[in-house]
Amino acid sequence: MSDRETMPSTSAPGTPAGPTSTPGTPGNAPALPAEALKIASGYAFGDPALELGALVWDGLCRPDARIRVPLSMLTRHGLVAGATGTGKTKTLQLIAEQLSAQGVPVFLADMKGDLSGISAPGQPGERIRSRAADVHQEWSPDGFPAEFLALGGIGHGIPLRATVTSFGPVLLSRVLGLNPTQEQCLGLIFHYADTKGLELVDLKDLRAVVAFLISDEGRPELKNVGGLSTATAGVILRALTAFEAQGMSAFFGEPEFDTGELLRTAPDGRGVVSVLELPAVQEKPQLFSTFLMWLLADLFHDLPEVGDTDRPRLVFFFDEAHLLFEDASKAFLASITQTVRLIRSKGVGVFFVTQTPKDVPSDVLAQLGNRVQHALRAFTPDDHKALTATVRTFPRSEYDLDELLTSLGTGEAVVTVLSERGTPTPVAATRLRAPRSLMGPVDPAELDRSVRASPLHGRYAQAVDRESAYEKLSEAGRGAKGPDEMRRGAKGPDEMRRGAKGPDEMGRGAKGPDEMQAGREQPSMVEQVVASGVFKSLARSIGTQLGREITRSLFGTARRRR
Numbered sequence: 122m123s124d125r126e127t128m129p130s131t132s133a134p135g136t137p138a139g140p141t142s143t144p145g146t147p148g149n150a151p152a153l154p155a156e157a158l159k160i161a162s163g164y165a166f167g168d169p170a171l172e173l174g175a176l177v178w179d180g181l182c183r184p185d186a187r188i189r190v191p192l193s194m195l196t197r198h199g200l201v202a203g204a205t206g207t208g209k210t211k212t213l214q215l216i217a218e219q220l221s222a223q224g225v226p227v228f229l230a231d232m233k234g235d236l237s238g239i240s241a242p243g244q245p246g247e248r249i250r251s252r253a254a255d256v257h258q259e260w261s262p263d264g265f266p267a268e269f270l271a272l273g274g275i276g277h278g279i280p281l282r283a284t285v286t287s288f289g290p291v292l293l294s295r296v297l298g299l300n301p302t303q304e305q306c307l308g309l310i311f312h313y314a315d316t317k318g319l320e321l322v323d324l325k326d327l328r329a330v331v332a333f334l335i336s337d338e339g340r341p342e343l344k345n346v347g348g349l350s351t352a353t354a355g356v357i358l359r360a361l362t363a364f365e366a367q368g369m370s371a372f373f374g375e376p377e378f379d380t381g382e383l384l385r386t387a388p389d390g391r392g393v394v395s396v397l398e399l400p401a402v403q404e405k406p407q408l409f410s411t412f413l414m415w416l417l418a419d420l421f422h423d424l425p426e427v428g429d430t431d432r433p434r435l436v437f438f439f440d441e442a443h444l445l446f447e448d449a450s451k452a453f454l455a456s457i458t459q460t461v462r463l464i465r466s467k468g469v470g471v472f473f474v475t476q477t478p479k480d481v482p483s484d485v486l487a488q489l490g491n492r493v494q495h496a497l498r499a500f501t502p503d504d505h506k507a508l509t510a511t512v513r514t515f516p517r518s519e520y521d522l523d524e525l526l527t528s529l530g531t532g533e534a535v536v537t538v539l540s541e542r543g544t545p546t547p548v549a550a551t552r553l554r555a556p557r558s559l560m561g562p563v564d565p566a567e568l569d570r571s572v573r574a575s576p577l578h579g580r581y582a583q584a585v586d587r588e589s590a591y592e593k594l595s596e597a598g599r600g601a602k603g604p605d606e607m608r609r610g611a612k613g614p615d616e617m618r619r620g621a622k623g624p625d626e627m628g629r630g631a632k633g634p635d636e637m638q639a640g641r642e643q644p645s646m647v648e649q650v651v652a653s654g655v656f657k658s659l660a661r662s663i664g665t666q667l668g669r670e671i672t673r674s675l676f677g678t679a680r681r682r683r
Contacts (some may be wrong), residue, residue, distance in 0.1 A: 134475075147410035156519050161186035161204045163546040164538075171195075171219045171434065173493070174553040175256040184257035188551045190491055190538040191480055192432045193225060195470040196537050198461060198488055200477055201438075202511075203495020208532045209474060212440055212493055214239055214556040217394050221265045225433050226384050226392040230413060230474075237277075237568055240267035252532065252555040263557045264572065267394045268386035269572050270378075272412060273371030276401035277568045279577045280371075281378045281412070281583070285321040286311070288373065288415055289677035291453065295358045295411050301450055306353045308677060309346045319590035322626075323374040324365050331358045333594050336550035344371045357485030364640035369408065375585045382577060385433055399440075410444040414457065417471065418678045423459055424467040432469035437511040442473035443480035456676050462603060477507045478514045486514065490539040494528035525550055 151162065157178035160497040163321055169192040193602035203209050208235065217227045217239060229236050241264035243249065253260035271278030285293065290311045294304035295392050303670065314321050314330050334346070335354045343349055384395045402409050417437060438446070446454065473481055473489065477497065481489070492515070499508050512522045516537060526535060527552070536551045562568075572578060 133613050153186060154178060155543050157183055157186060157288060160519065160547040160549050164189050164549065165357050166191045166541055170552060171216060174551045175578070177533065177550040177552050182255045182552045184255065188536055188549050191541045192604060193430065193541065194460065194490065194539040195436055196430070196465045197466060197490035198434050198465065198470055199472040199491030200478060200481065200489045201472055201493045202477055203534070204476060204498045205496035208553070209495055209534065210235065211556055211560060212534065212553060213474065214558065214560065218265055218557055220436055221392040221394050223432065224386055224390050226386065226435050227394045228383050228435065228437045229396050230401070230438060230530060231396050231398050232400070232440045234398060235562045237269065237563045238561045239394055239396065240264050241559040242572065243559050249555045256554055258554045260555055261557065261610065265394055266391055266560060268394060268575060268577065269302055269568060270397045270400055272399070272409060275371060276398045277565060278398050278572055279575060281397065282372060282374050282376065283415055284377045285323060285327050285384055287679045289679060291456065291677040292411050292415055295453060296408055297331050298366055299357065299360060303353060303356060306349045307357055309349045313346050314590060319593060321380065322587070322589040324361060324370050328358060328361045330589040331361065331593045367506065372408070373411065375587065376377040376581050378581060380423065382571055388510055413439055414445060415678065416675070417460055418676045420469060421464045421467060422678065424469065426466050428466055428470040430468050433470045436470040436472065438472045438474055440474040441477040446480065446482055453492065454482055461485055461488055477511055479507055479510045494526065494539050496537045497526045499527050515548050516545050520548060520550060541672055566619050614662050
């Protein structure tokens, strides 16, 4: 069978024969019971919509009762939940394929390393043929345009890095495991670095600034950083040193990944599926969950308001979502809630992927209008509590959800979405469609070839270590320029922002006016300063840092000038 050849639909045993219903007229099977017809009528959307599967009622799959979700409602966010092994990953793949086919870019966090198969056509087999027949799906194999990313370049994929200054103090505190007081103090350190033109590109930049502030030479500066003690700065420095010792330096640096790359479409108009490989960093769950939050926060800062649209600009799948919320402070949870609520107006839909709805705080869960709940286990008292809590999150249903949620098979789910009017649809037990792409990982050699051929490879593959806070403070420590001179004298950011380029300010004590007017035998102090590489770097960093200082918000992240 060719990649584009379609398979004729056949009737599943015990179900009506005939062609698939046309969009907008589900529930036209003659034998459909009245209760099932009522449920099916709630999914009678016009196009564009995504096809999730077919209704299951009274133990039978009803292929003419199609369960769908309007494309315009995906910015109302969603939840994909279920116990391990119930098919959540395949559900992500199914939704991502259809979004790509409709020109919508997708971001997928690949926890197990098996979502790379979305780039390759699937392999026909008896299980796929049976599933396609059950739901009257015209199945044909197809691969979709994909971009592969890897945190810090650890694993297969384009390296995804962030600068420390862009990542911000709030998210970094979460990664470092700092308490609320230490988090506030780290924010003061960022503020100090911003105002002094000490750009924080990588972890050694931040470590250098903290080390300077607790040194004999820099300790007086602590008086200008309200509320920051030497002891607390020392705790932060030790946390940074330990973090670097664990090999975390690779995730911070340049070139910083431009999250605008996630919004691309392929030449044929299909949306690019960006797959972030995470198996190599599974033992660092707080790191990758926080990095995913940084991606969302960066998108939120950079994207313009678009309001309600007929299709999303991007749909973002946030896997292992419970890791983001575990042990999070109230302030951190409030920032997540606000980001999720407001990013909808930027045209971005967010789907959280986890085991049970109780993994997600109620304020966030209330914003997730689309729900795909796979089977839950009920082996222990805690399992029963989780089951009861899950049932309560669904609208009133024709089903016995307590029983249904523990009896769903692999590839089946309970679904409720938002209609085109924004109202919840009836709860529907659903047999999901089969993905058309490969349900498993592609060959690592093929994956590496795809990464090297990517247009992003040349922009992000090679790390860059330019002059930033570490180099500037190291130069000051070598005696070329003392920290006092760096702050007060010829190259101080305060003087540069005031436009102070006169001999009195720029060269205080270095050259008198007579010497400066003696002729052109030697360059003046101003000319020396302006011509120096340090001046140029400092001027550049001051311009960018001032912008970052102004735009820090929510998570303390910084909007970049693209």
